[in-house]
Amino acid sequence: MTDATIRLTTAQAIIRYLDNQYIVIDGAEMRLCGGGFGIFGHGNVTCLGEALYTHRDTLPLYRGQNEQGMGFAAAAYAKQWLRQRFMFCTASAGPGTANLLTSAALAHANRLPVLMLCGDTFQTRLPDPVLQQLEHFGNPTFGVNDAFKAVSRYWDRITHPAQIMQSLPAALSTMLDPADCGPAFIGLPQDVQGWTYDYPQAFFEKRVHRIRRQSPDMAEVIDAVMLLENAKRPMIIAGGGVQYSGAVAELTAFAEQAGIPIVETIAGRANMLATHPLNIGPIGVTGSDSANTIAEQADVILAVGTRLQDFTTGSWTAFAKDAKIIGLNVGRHDASKHMSTTVVGDALLGLEMLTPGLAQYKAPADWTAFAQAERAKWDAYVAGNVAHGNRPNSYAQAIGVVNDLCHPRDRVVAAAGGLPAEVTANWRTLGIGTVDVEFGFSCMGYEIAGGWGARIAQAEREPDSDTIVFTGDGSYLLMNSDVYSSVLTDKKLIILVLDNGGFAVINKLQNNTGNESFNNLIADTPTATAPFAVDFEAHATAMGATAETVANPVELGAAFKRAKASDKTYVICMQVDPYEGWTTEGHAWWEVGTPHISGSARVTQAHEDWEASRPKQRKGI
Numbered sequence: 001m002t003d004a005t006i007r008l009t010t011a012q013a014i015i016r017y018l019d020n021q022y023i024v025i026d027g028a029e030m031r032l033c034g035g036g037f038g039i040f041g042h043g044n045v046t047c048l049g050e051a052l053y054t055h056r057d058t059l060p061l062y063r064g065q066n067e068q069g070m071g072f073a074a075a076a077y078a079k080q081w082l083r084q085r086f087m088f089c090t091a092s093a094g095p096g097t098a099n100l101l102t103s104a105a106l107a108h109a110n111r112l113p114v115l116m117l118c119g120d121t122f123q124t125r126l127p128d129p130v131l132q133q134l135e136h137f138g139n140p141t142f143g144v145n146d147a148f149k150a151v152s153r154y155w156d157r158i159t160h161p162a163q164i165m166q167s168l169p170a171a172l173s174t175m176l177d178p179a180d181c182g183p184a185f186i187g188l189p190q191d192v193q194g195w196t197y198d199y200p201q202a203f204f205e206k207r208v209h210r211i212r213r214q215s216p217d218m219a220e221v222i223d224a225v226m227l228l229e230n231a232k233r234p235m236i237i238a239g240g241g242v243q244y245s246g247a248v249a250e251l252t253a254f255a256e257q258a259g260i261p262i263v264e265t266i267a268g269r270a271n272m273l274a275t276h277p278l279n280i281g282p283i284g285v286t287g288s289d290s291a292n293t294i295a296e297q298a299d300v301i302l303a304v305g306t307r308l309q310d311f312t313t314g315s316w317t318a319f320a321k322d323a324k325i326i327g328l329n330v331g332r333h334d335a336s337k338h339m340s341t342t343v344v345g346d347a348l349l350g351l352e353m354l355t356p357g358l359a360q361y362k363a364p365a366d367w368t369a370f371a372q373a374e375r376a377k378w379d380a381y382v383a384g385n386v387a388h389g390n391r392p393n394s395y396a397q398a399i400g401v402v403n404d405l406c407h408p409r410d411r412v413v414a415a416a417g418g419l420p421a422e423v424t425a426n427w428r429t430l431g432i433g434t435v436d437v438e439f440g441f442s443c444m445g446y447e448i449a450g451g452w453g454a455r456i457a458q459a460e461r462e463p464d465s466d467t468i469v470f471t472g473d474g475s476y477l478l479m480n481s482d483v484y485s486s487v488l489t490d491k492k493l494i495i496l497v498l499d500n501g502g503f504a505v506i507n508k509l510q511n512n513t514g515n516e517s518f519n520n521l522i523a524d525t526p527t528a529t530a531p532f533a534v535d536f537e538a539h540a541t542a543m544g545a546t547a548e549t550v551a552n553p554v555e556l557g558a559a560f561k562r563a564k565a566s567d568k569t570y571v572i573c574m575q576v577d578p579y580e581g582w583t584t585e586g587h588a589w590w591e592v593g594t595p596h597i598s599g600s601a602r603v604t605q606a607h608e609d610w611e612a613s614r615p616k617q618r619k620g621i
Contacts (some may be wrong), residue, residue, distance in 0.1 A: 241305020
């Protein structure tokens with residue numbers, strides 16, 4: 001290391017540093033940061049924009065249409081790269097940055113690395129109050145950017161150029177930490193961005209990062225082995241952490257050696273192919289009868305790489321109260337939930353350490369056969385559910401059509417509304433790691449933006465496969481501008497807009513709790529004085545996509561083939577019934593707040609029916 005320095009602005013130094021960070025993936029060295037998404041304003045265009053321009057060839061900047069969509073795209077990019085690479089988002093001070101709050105929360109809930117470089121008010125305060133500044137009379141340091149403290153794993157505000165030499169490595173360390181992974185927020189006051197400093201040349205030297213693999217404590221492994229080797233009805237819950245650890249092969253080998261059935265969480269969907277004999281199906285509220293049936297009877301549950309959220313656990317009614325849970329997770333917070341026996345460490349290393357201790361163990365054959373028989377029954381139900389004929393159009397039918405025609409490496413993206421449940425329950429996995437059902441923060445609007453981000457990453461990894469987006473009309477209307485982004489950047493998407501006339505899945509919940517349809521379906525919105533059907537085909541065409549409207553699943557199949565053959569974003573629109581065709585089987589109980597008293601007998605009865613399952617709820621931390 002020498003004493004040589006280079007004078008740069010704060011913004012120039014940030015971008016130069018990012019440009020020199022690398023990681024090795026599958027033997028290939030590549031930049032850790034894949035580039036960024038940006039919308040410029042007065043808070044980031046003059047200084048950060050100037051710095052980004054000089055690095056535009058190595059850190060490509062994708063022009064967003066909405067900051068929230070940029071954050072969704074960055075999160076989906078990180079998912080596609082299994083958290084080994086990230087994108088930054090840059091937004092201007094004020095509403096531009098505030099628009100990133102929802103996507104930061106999504107990244108936080110899903111433990112995804114996203115770097116936010118956002119404008120801030122002037123450090124000197126000489127021009128205060130500036131445009132878009134919120135004044136807090138008793139605390140001049142407090143502003144919109146402080147809201148990100150709740151939704152960031154790392155948060156900092158740069159008040160002097162030298163601080164980035166501590167802040168940037170700390171942010172990257174957080175984003176690459178398997179246990180603490182999540183979004184990092186760095187506030188950049190508009191004046192500080194342009195201030196100069198004599199930075200050590202060594203700060204900008206090329207660095208190759210590694211993602212840590214934490215080895216579990218042997219004592220914890222021994223405790224887990226003791227539980228498993230005495231299990232009569234063992235089960236494995238496979239979460240998204242299995243893929244992030246690269247432990248799919250190890251999980252499969254472990255299960256095959258011991259004959260233990262595996263169920264998948266929403267985030268862990270596509271840990272196993274649908275045809276694997278130990279894949280018993282998705283578990284939980286949006287799961288399968290097969291997985292939920294064995295979950296109720298399992299005596300020992302090995303939860304690998306899952307945070308055990310309520311859709312997985314059926315609000316903690318899915319398991320027997322006396323079932324023993326082993327939490328194998330790199331994060332101690334997730335490993336220890338509900339008084340689990342903890343194995344804190346990397347999933348791949350943990351499975352490798354568990355395997356020798358169970359070399360002589362085999363799950364009872366009748367238990368494994370029972371689980372497989374349940375899966376066969378579920379497969380038969382799904383086959384009937386996705387079949388189309390003389391009945392109303394449904395989400396499940398559309399899913400079945402696409403599932404039959406897509407390539408095994410095509411990536412499927414879905415998010416809020418009814419489609420996550422329908423995709424989770426009805427999709428038959430054709431390729432490992434090909435399903436992105438965003439249900440951690442359950443964000444409407446993630447679908448198209450996330451599809452765009454996934455496609456950017458997919459084009460870098462598997463350019464011959466497609467990204468397929470399932471979205472309802474509600475999510476499409478909330479955030480659709482990245483149809484244009486995908487066209488603008490030549491990142492082809494296949495988007496299925498399944499129009500059920502409003503927020504139909506919430507209408508279903510409304511009805512199932514005894515309430516009348518109100519303000520969810522457009523037809524039941526009292527203030528909608530002139531309701532009409534949106535022409536989604538025309539709208540998508542106006543943004544440069546190829547689009548068509550189909551009447552039924554048969555036409556959908558023909559259109560999907562045309563979409564596959566196309567070289568540009570293709571939108572297929574089909575109306576589906578808001579009441580008929582829902583997947584009615586496979587649901588675990590889910591705790592929702594229902595009125596304890598009501599003037600409606602239906603609401604009161606629904607509350608009593610809903611509460612009838614509460615005695616099954618496990619009590620724990």
